[in-house]
Amino acid sequence: MKEYDVIAVGLGPAATSAAIYAAMGGYRTLLIGEKSGSLYRAEKIANYYAGGEIGGKELFERGLRQATDVGAEIAYGQVVEITFGEKGFHLKTPEEEYEAKVVLLATGVARNRPRLAGVDEFDGKGVSWCAVCDGFFYRKKKVGVYGAGEYAVSEAKYLSGIGCDVTLFTDGRPAPEYAGTVNTEKLSALYGGERLEGIVLANGEKIVLSALFVAEGVASSGDFSRMLGIETENNAIKVNARCETNVPGLFAAGDCTGGLLQVAKAVGQGAVAGFEICRYLKKR
Numbered sequence: 001m002k003e004y005d006v007i008a009v010g011l012g013p014a015a016t017s018a019a020i021y022a023a024m025g026g027y028r029t030l031l032i033g034e035k036s037g038s039l040y041r042a043e044k045i046a047n048y049y050a051g052g053e054i055g056g057k058e059l060f061e062r063g064l065r066q067a068t069d070v071g072a073e074i075a076y077g078q079v080v081e082i083t084f085g086e087k088g089f090h091l092k093t094p095e096e097e098y099e100a101k102v103v104l105l106a107t108g109v110a111r112n113r114p115r116l117a118g119v120d121e122f123d124g125k126g127v128s129w130c131a132v133c134d135g136f137f138y139r140k141k142k143v144g145v146y147g148a149g150e151y152a153v154s155e156a157k158y159l160s161g162i163g164c165d166v167t168l169f170t171d172g173r174p175a176p177e178y179a180g181t182v183n184t185e186k187l188s189a190l191y192g193g194e195r196l197e198g199i200v201l202a203n204g205e206k207i208v209l210s211a212l213f214v215a216e217g218v219a220s221s222g223d224f225s226r227m228l229g230i231e232t233e234n235n236a237i238k239v240n241a242r243c244e245t246n247v248p249g250l251f252a253a254g255d256c257t258g259g260l261l262q263v264a265k266a267v268g269q270g271a272v273a274g275f276e277i278c279r280y281l282k283k284r
């Protein structure tokens with residue numbers, strides 16, 4: 001297990017800006033994330049201070065170079081789980097496990113609600129967004145996991161580990177590497193009465209399920225909020241002026257905190273978070 005003072009989840013401008021401050025403050029700092037997210041997708045940025053017109057990817061790469069130049073480390077991968085650990089927090093990627101005294105969430109905005117009829121209707125009535133939070137209630141029952149990536153596999157493994165009978169539904173996408181049951185048929189809708197009763201495939205077949213755990217795309221700030229009990233408002237993480245969440249030692253910055261979704265705001269909030277993380281660690 002690798003140990004750090006600070007782990008920033010994300011490689012975008014918010015996480016990278018915070019990591020620069022934390023590393024320059026003398027703390028062992030790791031950035032974990034992927035070459036993706038809003039900045040990485042933006043073709044041109046023309047409104048960032050002194051940046052002129054610059055490609056999103058170039059700005060992204062420059063940020064990472066600057067962070068490593070001042071001593072931050074980078075791990076490329078998806079964080080699939082964050083829980084409370086002995087020294088603060090315990091983070092998992094499919095390849096590695098980490099401990100950190102402080103975590104910064106800077107995962108950008110989540111765009112991972114599946115377009116599947118019935119998801120809204122049965123939300124909280126069988127449709128769940130967090131295996132760690134709700135899996136317990138479905139032990140020994142037939143459940144589905146919706147998704148086709150590493151996050152979905154991680155949720156499926158967690159649920160079968162606590163005794164659920166799990167099928168991973170990829171909704172027409174190729175099966176990921178997973179030793180359990182996978183259904184790759186296209187899905188049509190969820191069905192049920194007061195609560196979810198199952199899923200209808202595009203070929204008309206019905207499969208009985210007690211719950212469907214949505215784990216689409218990459219784990220988002222909303223997913224981590226549910227895992228750790230972080231307060232949110234309108235799908236954004238609630239932070240104070242120091243970028244602190246309601247969970248001690250857990251900070252958030254950038255698009256995942258809502259408000260203005262712009263590079264300048266992400267960089268600014270990352271700077272505040274990085275500075276406040278140093279103060280927090282000094283007091284600790």
Ligand SMILES: Cc1cc2nc3c(=O)[nH]c(=O)nc-3n(C[C@H](O)[C@H](O)[C@H](O)COP(=O)(O)OP(=O)(O)OC[C@H]3O[C@@H](n4cnc5c(N)ncnc54)[C@H](O)[C@@H]3O)c2cc1C
Binds near residue numbers: 033253255
């Ligand atoms: C097409 C487009 C054009 C834009 N144009 C402009 C513009 O001209 N000017 C402007 O100011 N803003 C623009 N924006 C908005 C700007 O890009 C964002 O506001 C900014 O990038 C937010 O930074 P962030 O660090 O919060 O998130 P992001 O840049 O979205 O970065 C999020 C990071 O988190 C990582 N991540 C997410 N989940 C996980 C996980 N589970 N584990 C590990 N890592 C994870 C991602 O891989 C990514 O590295 C544009 C956005 C888009 C989509």
